Amino acid sequence: xKGTKISQHVFRGILxxxxxxxxxxxxxxxxxxxxxxxxxxxxxxxxxxxxxxGQQGKQAREMAVEEINAAGGIKSLGxxxxxxxxxxxxxxxxxxxxxxxxxxxxxxxxxxxxCWNSAVTYPTTAVAERYGIPFVVPVSVADKxxxxxxxxxxxxxxxxxxxxxxxxxxxxxMEKEFNTKVKKLAFVYENGDWGKGFAGQWxxxxxxxxxxxxxxxxxxxxxxxxxxxxxxxxxxxxxxLMLVSNAxxxxxxxxxxxxxxxxxxxxxxxxxxxxxxxFLKAAGKNARYIFDIVExxxxxxxxxxKEANAKYKAKYGENLTGEAVxxxxxxxxxxxxxxxxxxxxxxxxxxxxATTNLRSGPxxxxxxxxxxxxxxxxxxxxxxxxxxxxxxxxxxxxxxVWPKEARRAGYTPVFPMx
Amino acid sequence: MxxxxxxxxxxxxxxxxYGLTALGLTIIFGVLKVINFAHGSLLMVGMYVAxxxxxxxxxxxxLTLVVVVPVMYLFGYYLQDIVxxxxxxxxxxxxxxxxxxxxxxxxxxxxxxxxxxVFGPQYRSIQDNPLRGKMLEFxxxxxxxxxxxxxxxxxITAGSVYWFLQKTRTGRAxxxxxxxxxxxxxxxxxxxxxxxxxxxxxxxxxxxxxxTLVPFYNVFPTVGVLFDIKGFIIVVLGGLGSIxxxxxxxxxxxxxxxxxxxxxAATWTEAIVYGLFLLVLFVKPSGLFGVRYDW
Numbered sequence: 001x002k003g004t005k006i007s008q009h010v011f012r013g014i015l016x017x018x019x020x021x022x023x024x025x026x027x028x029x030x031x032x033x034x035x036x037x038x039x040x041x042x043x044x045x046x047x048x049x050x051x052x053x054g055q056q057g058k059q060a061r062e063m064a065v066e067e068i069n070a071a072g073g074i075k076s077l078g079x080x081x082x083x084x085x086x087x088x089x090x091x092x093x094x095x096x097x098x099x100x101x102x103x104x105x106x107x108x109x110x111x112x113x114x115c116w117n118s119a120v121t122y123p124t125t126a127v128a129e130r131y132g133i134p135f136v137v138p139v140s141v142a143d144k145x146x147x148x149x150x151x152x153x154x155x156x157x158x159x160x161x162x163x164x165x166x167x168x169x170x171x172x173x174m175e176k177e178f179n180t181k182v183k184k185l186a187f188v189y190e191n192g193d194w195g196k197g198f199a200g201q202w203x204x205x206x207x208x209x210x211x212x213x214x215x216x217x218x219x220x221x222x223x224x225x226x227x228x229x230x231x232x233x234x235x236x237x238x239x240x241l242m243l244v245s246n247a248x249x250x251x252x253x254x255x256x257x258x259x260x261x262x263x264x265x266x267x268x269x270x271x272x273x274x275x276x277x278x279f280l281k282a283a284g285k286n287a288r289y290i291f292d293i294v295e296x297x298x299x300x301x302x303x304x305x306k307e308a309n310a311k312y313k314a315k316y317g318e319n320l321t322g323e324a325v326x327x328x329x330x331x332x333x334x335x336x337x338x339x340x341x342x343x344x345x346x347x348x349x350x351x352x353x354a355t356t357n358l359r360s361g362p363x364x365x366x367x368x369x370x371x372x373x374x375x376x377x378x379x380x381x382x383x384x385x386x387x388x389x390x391x392x393x394x395x396x397x398x399x400x401v402w403p404k405e406a407r408r409a410g411y412t413p414v415f416p417m418x
Numbered sequence: 419m420x421x422x423x424x425x426x427x428x429x430x431x432x433x434x435x436y437g438l439t440a441l442g443l444t445i446i447f448g449v450l451k452v453i454n455f456a457h458g459s460l461l462m463v464g465m466y467v468a469x470x471x472x473x474x475x476x477x478x479x480x481l482t483l484v485v486v487v488p489v490m491y492l493f494g495y496y497l498q499d500i501v502x503x504x505x506x507x508x509x510x511x512x513x514x515x516x517x518x519x520x521x522x523x524x525x526x527x528x529x530x531x532x533x534x535x536v537f538g539p540q541y542r543s544i545q546d547n548p549l550r551g552k553m554l555e556f557x558x559x560x561x562x563x564x565x566x567x568x569x570x571x572x573x574i575t576a577g578s579v580y581w582f583l584q585k586t587r588t589g590r591a592x593x594x595x596x597x598x599x600x601x602x603x604x605x606x607x608x609x610x611x612x613x614x615x616x617x618x619x620x621x622x623x624x625x626x627x628x629x630t631l632v633p634f635y636n637v638f639p640t641v642g643v644l645f646d647i648k649g650f651i652i653v654v655l656g657g658l659g660s661i662x663x664x665x666x667x668x669x670x671x672x673x674x675x676x677x678x679x680x681x682x683a684a685t686w687t688e689a690i691v692y693g694l695f696l697l698v699l700f701v702k703p704s705g706l707f708g709v710r711y712d713w
Binding site: 235 | 424428539551638688
């Protein structure tokens with residue numbers, strides 16, 4: 001009995017394979033005759049906890065594809081159009097892996113992109129590597145994604161450890177620009193994974209930069225009174241205070257620092273609570289002159305940034321975000337590579353991506369100046385943007401100050417704080 | 419030396435405010451014999467009422483007490499009357515009705531989420547106000563004026579509630595009910611009315627605590643949770659049902675939180691607070707100032 005069941009199974013399997021193969025054969029042939037289409041498989045979170053970020057990424061991709069196709073597609077491929085296929089990862093690693101398999105085996109995509117959640121991107125890039133399909137990662141911050149020794153992975157945005165790297169690069173640039181020496185640093189951070197991770201990297205960077213760390217203070221994010229911490233900062237007399245805070249504590253800390261009249265040359269925050277939309281309102285005047293690090297800000301001084309943002313806002317009713325800009329740029333990086341590859345062979349596309357050197361064009365509205373991939377596939381020019389909170393006549397706002405070429409026209413950062 | 423004195427003062431001021439936030443919890447427990455899990459949410463509602471009263475009128479925060487106290491009293495009175503009383507009646511035979519605890523948990527979730535729905539997740543804090551950011555300076559030492567006000571508010575509130583319970587007829591009725599509700603009922607005291615009043619008073623003190631917090635803290639829908647946990651520790655530390663114990667328990671927590679970080683990382687003070695909490699439970703379960711024997 002058992003034996004017949006298995007053979008029945010096998011037989012059915014063979015039958016199904018033949019059916020599928022003939023289907024592919026019959027439907028596959030005519031498309032070769034028509035104009036070529038570049039199939040791009042996008043695996044992003046369209047539902048679940050990161051759905052809103054995934055949606056931003058999808059909208060930005062669609063806007064870029066519309067522009068590219070309207071401008072005549074990929075010219076070296078006879079005007080081939082880009083065709084975007086979307087799969088919902090639901091922020092789940094296993095879903096990302098399954099969708100990558102499906103895209104490669106059933107849909108026959110030429111390129112993959114995604115997946116925003118580092119936990120999804122990490123295993124999914126392994127699938128692409130196995131099949132030799134190029135995988136463009138607009139943004140997924142975990143360092144390890146480009147440290148697997150893979151040949152087909154290309155990441156546009158900065159990785160995790162570059163946030164702290166850029167905070168120190170910014171500090172060094174400010175010291176030079178304003179001829180002010182900074183010696184003593186204080187690190188104050190929420191005592192979770194995030195804060196501790198940043199602080200660990202800060203300590204190393206401080207040692208390398210020859211700074212003296214006068215205070216290293218984790219605090220619970222649920223604290224209802226931060227004056228003891230502020231008293232400690234006041235006693236340590238640092239030049240620069242570096243912070244990692246969630247929302248409620250960022251507001252409390254900012255207000256308490258102002259109450260205790262702590263004299264500092266600068267405060268450098270790490271996004272999170274300081275980037276929360278209600279932070280500016282709740283901290284008000286006390287937030288003035290704080291520096292904060294972000295992926296992108298709507299006022300970056302790059303040609304086309306304002307127009308792209310206006311177009312995006314008209315289409316989708318919201319401002320471009322860092323995630324959206326990375327996805328937008330990634331689509332243009334792909335277009336550039338396809339143009340140079342002149343072929344749909346994944347190996348050729350990979351070669352073209354590896355030799356990318358994009359310095360201008362509609363996609364280059366990011367804060368940094370170029371896209372060039374190093375051996376690991378990481379965009380070596382990727383950098384973050386630093387903003388200063390200030391009121392220059394239209395209320396407290398976030399003004400891009402660093403990198404210098406992205407600085408808002410006509411604005412001089414206030415450093416040190418008066 | 420200066421900074422230790424500064425820490426001590428800040429600890430006493432902040433601690434008395436913590437005590438004030440826990441006062442309602444201890445009052446309600448003392449009378450209803452029920453842990454009110456919605457207490458943090460009542461504090462949150464108090465903070466929102468105070469926040470809107472202050473930012474709409476632009477007055478000195480403590481002037482808004484005229485509005486906040488009656489509003490919160492009535493809110494608590496009718497919350498008990500409409501939502502909690504029916505459960506009490508259904509569980510008349512039980513001395514410490516568990517179901518009521520579950521109902522207060524429900525009230526907590528409903529209030530927090532209703533606030534989230536109506537006011538959004540934003541963090542709010544009053545901007546231009548006579549109290550905000552004011553500091554007293556003694557040379558190097560700085561003392562927060564809004565916290566000083568909060569300290570006096572806590573002492574006066576605790577004192578008045580104590581006086582009310584000791585000296586007035588209603589106060590005596592409340593105490594009688596708290597001691598033995600069946601005997602009190604037999605003496606002609608309307609048990610459920612006393613519950614309503616006690617709940618009203620507890621909620622009103624949460625409103626006062628809201629007014630003391632608004633000048634220097636942020637208001638957001640889940641703000642109650644932060645004070646809730648502290649409130650439970652304070653009340654157990656000071657002794658459940660003890661009014662003076664709540665204030666003193668609060669000051670102990672405030673001192674640990676404020677002086678501790680001068681010698682160690684701020685994270686450690688939390689461990690000390692919880693360690694002390696456990697120690698008190700082991701050694702003196704009725705709390706530092708509580709009554710040893712239950713009635």
